[in-house]
Amino acid sequence: MSEKKRKFTTISIPTPLFKKIEKEIKGTGFSSVSSYVIFVLREILAKHETEEKKAFTKEDEERVKEKLRALGYLG
């Protein structure tokens, strides 16, 4: 395998917040403050997941509906 590696970057958070998280994650499945912050950020960002582009046009829809009717999926 080549030299390609997983990529990370650093962000800053206030030290008191870091300490608060450190205390909070003791005894949980989180191995570090970083893993906790990553989890929370992913959770928040996922709530904003939206469809970039409509997956099908009106014509696609009509063509597909016809097929679904022929196959007995639609009455």
Next chain:
Amino acid sequence: MSTPHGGRLVNRVLPKKNSEKIQQQINELPEISVSSELAYDIENIAKGVFSPLEGFIGEQDYINILSDKRLSNDLPWTIPMLLDISNEEAEKLKENDDILLTSNSRPIAIIHLEEKYRYSRNQLCTQVYGTKDPKHPGVAKVLGMKELLISGKINLIEEPPSKFSRYKLTPMETRILFKEKGWKTVVGFQTRNAPHLGHEYVQKTALTFVDGIFINPIIGKKKQGDFKDELTLETYKTLIENYYLKEVAVLAILQTEMRYAGPREAIFHAIVRKNFGCTHFIVGRDHAGVGNYYPSYAAQEIFNEFPDLGVIPLFFKSFFYCRKCGGVANEKTCPHGKQFHVEFKGTMIREMLERGSAQPEVMRPEVADIILKWKKPFVE
């Protein structure tokens, strides 16, 4: 309905006029022959089943999937989609080449070669399957792979022929179907087995929380001792016909091979069903497992690592029939002792075949009848 994984459904099917044009040029292109299984996965990529993948993954995605269970853009993805080639084949190919992918001498797709890279079979086995044991079917497959991997976007020229095409729907089609049925919430059910009452109980329990159920058996290469594809499909058709409301259940297949990668495959299965439009996904005991390679509920616990999966897992414990309760139950719902319980196990089917008669406590008679009449019900 759920958003496709990565935000949009991939479509890499060449429009007919382009496809005809390509057909005239294919004799000039270098060629790689792929297995039937891989040909079906090429079709799956092209039709958006594996969105956001647009082809075979590059090295950065490969590294990320193995170490973090994510693509290099941070999207959850647990099973690498790989195209392996030999050293000899690699010598003849260079970056930016268009390569014809054929299967059983039929042109299937064009791949635009982006990268060639080496990989470690040991690392691939350990990270994806959690074992290097060659008896594991996934490991056995990896050990037989060629020396290098190539990546690149694909364009489907022609669907590989399938005797199951009547039961195949694309994510675009299921999404339109669910919309037409007025389903806002849909639970996906993955299976490779003929259904017993435990499966039916899980599906109908899940159905009480959502608008519809998408029963989506995997059709494709399976290990010895698994049910044959035709039988799985027939038994489900019969079960749905006799015991489900037509308005709330859809049966269509997913043509891809089983990887038996346990927890990682459970996430992969959930992502695929998300692409089909499912908002929920059923995860039972030892999902996609084989032998004793994975702890019973590892495939449920792995979901804790993915707050951003975009599909809600519904976890179920294992079920049994309780003679005292007079129905299907589990350890949370039944107060009676084990002497009253009939377990749903693979061995019960074999016992049923030996006996030549069904056990109504574990399987619908119509389903059992199909299995009993099937000449060779298991993959040999």
